[in-house]
Amino acid sequence: MTNLILILILNIALAYGGGGQSEEAGGCLDCHGQKGESLRFQDGSRKEVFVNPEEWAQSVHGGILTCTDCHRDISDVPHGPKKIPDARDYTLQQSNTCQRCHYAYFTRMLDGIHYEVLKSGVREAPTCVDCHGSHNIKSPKTLRAALNGRCGSCHNQVFETYKKSVHGKLFMAGNNEDVPVCTDCHGAHAIENPNKSKFHLNSYQICAKCHADEDKMKRYGLNPNVLTTYLEDFHGASTKVYAAEARDPKRPIATCTDCHGIHDIVSFKGGIARQNILKACQRCHAQVPAAFTDSWLSHYRPSLDKYPAVWVVKWAYRILIPLIILGLVLHILLHLWRLGTRR
Amino acid sequence: MTAKVKIRQRQDGTFEVERFTPLRRIEHLMVILTFVILVLTGFPQKFYDTSWAAWALNMCGGLDSARLIHRVSGLIFSFHLFAHLAGIAIGTLAHKLTLSLLPTTRDIRDVFATLGYYLGKRSTAPAYPKFDYRQKFEYIGIVLGGLVMVFTGLMLLYPGIVAAILPGQFIAAAKVAHTNEAMLAFLVLLIWHVYGSHFSPEVFPMDKTIFTGYITKEELKHRHTLEFARLFPEESLD
Numbered sequence: 001m002t003n004l005i006l007i008l009i010l011n012i013a014l015a016y017g018g019g020g021q022s023e024e025a026g027g028c029l030d031c032h033g034q035k036g037e038s039l040r041f042q043d044g045s046r047k048e049v050f051v052n053p054e055e056w057a058q059s060v061h062g063g064i065l066t067c068t069d070c071h072r073d074i075s076d077v078p079h080g081p082k083k084i085p086d087a088r089d090y091t092l093q094q095s096n097t098c099q100r101c102h103y104a105y106f107t108r109m110l111d112g113i114h115y116e117v118l119k120s121g122v123r124e125a126p127t128c129v130d131c132h133g134s135h136n137i138k139s140p141k142t143l144r145a146a147l148n149g150r151c152g153s154c155h156n157q158v159f160e161t162y163k164k165s166v167h168g169k170l171f172m173a174g175n176n177e178d179v180p181v182c183t184d185c186h187g188a189h190a191i192e193n194p195n196k197s198k199f200h201l202n203s204y205q206i207c208a209k210c211h212a213d214e215d216k217m218k219r220y221g222l223n224p225n226v227l228t229t230y231l232e233d234f235h236g237a238s239t240k241v242y243a244a245e246a247r248d249p250k251r252p253i254a255t256c257t258d259c260h261g262i263h264d265i266v267s268f269k270g271g272i273a274r275q276n277i278l279k280a281c282q283r284c285h286a287q288v289p290a291a292f293t294d295s296w297l298s299h300y301r302p303s304l305d306k307y308p309a310v311w312v313v314k315w316a317y318r319i320l321i322p323l324i325i326l327g328l329v330l331h332i333l334l335h336l337w338r339l340g341t342r343r
Numbered sequence: 344m345t346a347k348v349k350i351r352q353r354q355d356g357t358f359e360v361e362r363f364t365p366l367r368r369i370e371h372l373m374v375i376l377t378f379v380i381l382v383l384t385g386f387p388q389k390f391y392d393t394s395w396a397a398w399a400l401n402m403c404g405g406l407d408s409a410r411l412i413h414r415v416s417g418l419i420f421s422f423h424l425f426a427h428l429a430g431i432a433i434g435t436l437a438h439k440l441t442l443s444l445l446p447t448t449r450d451i452r453d454v455f456a457t458l459g460y461y462l463g464k465r466s467t468a469p470a471y472p473k474f475d476y477r478q479k480f481e482y483i484g485i486v487l488g489g490l491v492m493v494f495t496g497l498m499l500l501y502p503g504i505v506a507a508i509l510p511g512q513f514i515a516a517a518k519v520a521h522t523n524e525a526m527l528a529f530l531v532l533l534i535w536h537v538y539g540s541h542f543s544p545e546v547f548p549m550d551k552t553i554f555t556g557y558i559t560k561e562e563l564k565h566r567h568t569l570e571f572a573r574l575f576p577e578e579s580l581d
Binding site for chain 2: 234237238240241242244245247249250285286287288289291292293294295296297302307308309310312313314317320321324325328329331332334335336337338339
């Protein structure tokens with residue numbers, strides 16, 4: 001028992017005392033804290049083994065982990081020779097080490113498109129350290145701005161398009177918390193393949209996270225009923241059913257992105273939408289005339305001055321159905337009353 | 344003028360009169376079949392957000408198959424409706440058919456007389472013709488409602504063609520009409536038809552006339568007195 005408590009105290013001292021930890025890391029940093037040393041791989045390439053002591057101390061792990069927590073295979077000084085094909089190979093080998101603490105995120109990452117690509121043999125596909133960094137890891141919660149850049153370092157074409165979009169412009173203008181960055185739509189670890197039809201079908205829910213939020217939409221003078229009006233339409237209802245089904249639909253069906261775009265979303269205020277919509281319709285409904293576009297009510301609820309035909313039909317039935325049914329029920333009740341009491 | 348009416352004797356000695364020809368009996372079976380299929384494949388689309396709708400669509404083999412079944416049975420219903428109306432038009436022009444289901448001013452008088460009887464202002468119900476106003480209401484309802492369903496259904500099936508002739512918002516209006524008219528038809532059937540043909544004390548548990556085609560003379564005399572008088576003038580004197 002005394003031993004256990006001693007170990008506990010020692011651990012706490014190591015973690016928070018700083019002294020013990022820095023001594024340990026300092027042992028490694030005696031060599032690795034100075035520039036100049038490098039590692040030669042089997043393919044002949046070299047990589048510097050310098051770790052910036054300041055960066056490490058400021059990183060999210062600084063003061064919590066020691067070098068050998070991740071570099072577990074190193075125990076002797078000087079280190080024995082190792083056969084590592086190249087730097088990328090070493091990075092990929094090392095990525096398993098994150099799993100020991102960040103098990104849930106690591107496992108979700110295994111479901112993601114990046115890991116799928118990596119598994120297929122593309123070694124450039126990102127693993128943990130490619131997005132988070134290694135010795136300089138910062139808390140991902142503080143890094144909304146940097147996040148987009150991280151994705152953009154590989155997906156640069158998409159990032160350039162995003163920057164010009166209505167979301168990107170607002171974001172670049174000052175880290176606006178309301179507009180989405182890459183991960184808000186795509187997720188971070190279990191990133192889905194966006195080319196799959198299921199992603200397309202479910203995408204309306206991603207948009208709805210913000211666009212069905214009344215407070216958020218009010219701030220920008222946007223219509224908060226876009227989701228409900230979409231779901232009331234034939235396409236929205238179909239999408240919702242298809243998304244819930246196990247099987248894929250026979251033909252793709254229009255979701256938000258098919259009219260509004262994806263990374264290139266621009267504001268639809270001021271009539272641009274009506275100009276573009278015919279082309280969007282014709283992608284599935286070949287050669288339909290321009291009048292066809294008015295079958296979609298542009299997220300408006302039918303009213304007497306906008307879409308009067310729809311409004312009239314809607315209200316005719318709203319009045320007619322209860323009246324007819326009430327009349328029939330009354331007729332039946334009167335009949336039964338007569339038969340029952342006044343025969 | 345009057346077509347000869349078929350009469351047959353039952354085993355208990357009573358007589359039955361033919362009320363529906365075999366063609367009309369088959370037509371009624373057709374309507375049952377298409378109506379049930381259309382409701383089963385249509386209502387899950389209307390109430391797509393419910394769990395029973397998901398179950399029903401899955402039973403059909405998914406939304407795509409449910410829509411295919413709905414459209415095929417809708418087209419069968421459409422052909423049936425047009426064939427039925429064409430038959431009536433031709434039959435009327437050839438003087439082989441009387442429009443016994445067409446509402447007349449007598450029916451309006453019958454409505455008030457019947458309600459007066461229900462409320463105790465009259466001691467007897469009025470004498471009804473071959474089809475009383477309740478039956479005419481239902482028949483006219485399914486023909487007119489059917490026409491609405493057929494036309495709006497076709498508009499939704501071929502929106503591109505509609506847009507070449509009509510403003511685009513008519514397609515959206517057709518969807519509103521289709522779904523609401525379906526609801527109205529379903530409710531009328533559920534309340535009016537099920538009461539009139541099953542739960543009404545006069546016919547409980549079931550009026551089998553539309554299936555057998557025959558009605559007993561006794562029932563005809565009681566429920567369609569004018570028709571009885573027309574067919575059996577000498578017997579209706581007493």
